[in-house]
Amino acid sequence: MRNVFSPADILLPKNKNWEKWSVVACDQYTSEPEYWEEVEKIVGDAPSTLRLTLPEIFLENEDAPERIAKIGAAMKDYEPEMEEMQNTFIYVERTISEGRVRRGVVGKIDLEAYNYEKGAKSPVRATEGTVIERIPPRLRVREGATMELPHIMILIDDRKKTVIEPLIKTKGEKLYDFDLMQGGGHIRGYKVAAADAERMQEAIEKLGEEFMERTGEENPFIFAMGDGNHSLATAKAYYENIKKTLSPEEAANHPARYALCEIVNLHDEALVFEPIHRVIFGVDPEEVLADFAAFCKENEGENEPQEIPYYFKGAEGTIHVIKPASPLAVGTLQRFLDEKGIKTDYIHGADVVKRLGSEEGNMGFILPSMDKNALFSAVEADGVLPRKTFSMGEACEKRFYLEARKIVK
Numbered sequence: 001m002r003n004v005f006s007p008a009d010i011l012l013p014k015n016k017n018w019e020k021w022s023v024v025a026c027d028q029y030t031s032e033p034e035y036w037e038e039v040e041k042i043v044g045d046a047p048s049t050l051r052l053t054l055p056e057i058f059l060e061n062e063d064a065p066e067r068i069a070k071i072g073a074a075m076k077d078y079e080p081e082m083e084e085m086q087n088t089f090i091y092v093e094r095t096i097s098e099g100r101v102r103r104g105v106v107g108k109i110d111l112e113a114y115n116y117e118k119g120a121k122s123p124v125r126a127t128e129g130t131v132i133e134r135i136p137p138r139l140r141v142r143e144g145a146t147m148e149l150p151h152i153m154i155l156i157d158d159r160k161k162t163v164i165e166p167l168i169k170t171k172g173e174k175l176y177d178f179d180l181m182q183g184g185g186h187i188r189g190y191k192v193a194a195a196d197a198e199r200m201q202e203a204i205e206k207l208g209e210e211f212m213e214r215t216g217e218e219n220p221f222i223f224a225m226g227d228g229n230h231s232l233a234t235a236k237a238y239y240e241n242i243k244k245t246l247s248p249e250e251a252a253n254h255p256a257r258y259a260l261c262e263i264v265n266l267h268d269e270a271l272v273f274e275p276i277h278r279v280i281f282g283v284d285p286e287e288v289l290a291d292f293a294a295f296c297k298e299n300e301g302e303n304e305p306q307e308i309p310y311y312f313k314g315a316e317g318t319i320h321v322i323k324p325a326s327p328l329a330v331g332t333l334q335r336f337l338d339e340k341g342i343k344t345d346y347i348h349g350a351d352v353v354k355r356l357g358s359e360e361g362n363m364g365f366i367l368p369s370m371d372k373n374a375l376f377s378a379v380e381a382d383g384v385l386p387r388k389t390f391s392m393g394e395a396c397e398k399r400f401y402l403e404a405r406k407i408v409k
Contacts, residue, residue: 004222005108005109005110005201005204006107006110006258007087007192008087008088008106008107008108008258008260008405009084009088009406010088010404011079011082011147011403011406012082012083012402012403013047014083015046015081017046017047019178019180019181020047020181021402022187022402023043023053023181023401024039024182024395024396024399024401025228025398025399025400026053026151027230027231028398029395031057031345031347032352033057036057039182042181042182047078049149049400049402051070051071051074052071052075052147052149053071053401054141059138060137071144071145072144072145072146075146075147085191088192089192089196089200090106090107090191091105091171091172091190091191092105092187092262093188094185094187095187096396096397097393097394097397100269100272102264102268102393102397103165103270104153104164104262104263105163105164105167105262106189106261106403107261108258109124109223109258109261110124110257111239111257111259114232116233117130121217121221122219122221123208123219123220123223125223126229126384127226127229127379127384127389128225128387128388129385130230131230131387135230135233139234139237142234142238145407146406146408147407148260148405148407149260149401150228150231150259150262150401150403150405151228151398151399151400151401152225152231152232152259152262152399153261154223154224154262154264155223155224155226155264155375156204156207156223156263157207157266158265158267159267163200163203163207164200164264164265165265166196166199166200167196170193171190172190172191172193172196173190174188174189174190175189175190175191177189180400183396184396184400187402189403204222207220207222208220221376224375224376226264227391227392227399228261228399232259236259238407242256243257254409255405255406255407255408255409258405260404260405262399267373271372271393272372272392273369273371273375273390273391274348274369274390274391274393274394275330275367275368275369275391276346276367276388276391277348277350277364277365278333278334278337278344278346278365278367279344279345279347279353279363279365280337280342280364280365281342281343281344281362282343285310285312285313285315285363289310291340292336295336295339296322296323296324296336299325300323300324300325302323303325303326303327304324304327305321305323306320307320307321307329308321308332308333308367309365310357310363310365310366311358311366312357312363312364313359326386328385328386328389330389331386333367334386335386347364348395349394350366353365372390375390
């Protein structure tokens with residue numbers, strides 16, 4: 001099992017202007033162009049991961065193909081200016097809001113051990129439904145890339161804190177230590193010593209053994225997707241396409257077989273599950289309310305009543321679902337939005353929902369948070385949760401691009 005999450009050949013820039021180099025995950029601030037405009041001003045002409053990724057706010061723009069081509073060119077330009085640390089784990093301490101410190105370890109995950117289909121019994125499992133239609137545009141970015149940069153965060157269910165937390169006392173060589181832009185907090189990274197890496201992998205193996213003993217399953221469920229579900233699914237699709245052209249021996253050692261990520265303990269006190277709210281566009285809010293009421297009546301279930309606050313221009317209120325078909329409010333609402341095909345954005349922060357939802361032709365919905373301790377058991381029981389059920393912190397607390405890894409030979 002130790003090969004499922006293992007040390008990676010990690011690239012870091014020789015240029016030490018870290019603040020301009022590191023930018024937030026591309027799937028954040030998708031309805032706030034002003035955020036990305038400010039990032040452009042901060043970065044200027046300096047080397048930056050902004051040039052190596054495609055913020056999803058631009059994914060459907062007419063110039064997206066041009067942006068993707070520039071990403072591939074920038075990677076080739078940047079690569080000589082990066083240094084590679086071979087066979088390395090990086091221990092990360094991220095100071096976020098209210099001084100909380102979230103801890104994790106960066107390494108590579110084996111895509112052969114990952115399956116995003118509902119009901120999968122693989123060591124690495126999705127926690128939410130994967131929308132296949134979202135993979136192709138992301139795949140175009142990866143197909144033209146020579147390296148990957150991770151915003152993927154994967155959770156482990158380590159209640160005894162045996163994997164990551166011992167590194168607090170045994171920090172290795174410091175690799176970076178700086179403030180992140182735009183209120184992202186502070187980040188420190190340390191190279192994990194060989195002895196600590198061995199201990200950590202033994203602890204992960206122990207988690208797998210305990211799972212198999214408890215459940216009787218042949219494959220242990222060790223890693224649950226936290227953030228970056230569609231990014232990991234894209235990496236899987238890219239690898240599966242390449243594998244068709246390789247011999248089994250070549251596929252076993254190809255760098256595309258793996259994806260760089262950060263693992264985080266579900267029971268880290270700094271890790272907070274935030275709800276992901278919804279804002280819909282181009283609608284008549286009164287008509288939406290009537291349609292949703294009819295939908296709930298036609299799809300009654302036996303779950304506990306749910307309340308979903310809403311906002312639109314000149315009005316606010318709360319939808320009361322008496323007999324919901326889904327056990328979670330997010331599932332009830334998302335099923336309705338999917339059935340109606342309504343254009344939807346997924347928003348972190350109730351204040352943003354209220355602001356965007358109150359604009360003409362829009363409508364915002366506030367959803368409750370999920371108990372993080374129920375995550376692994378819920379995925380074990382039901383396969384996957386409704387799409388965009390939870391977020392690991394607010395948008396500014398998401399992983400920032402920083403480390404890289406080659407994905408071509």
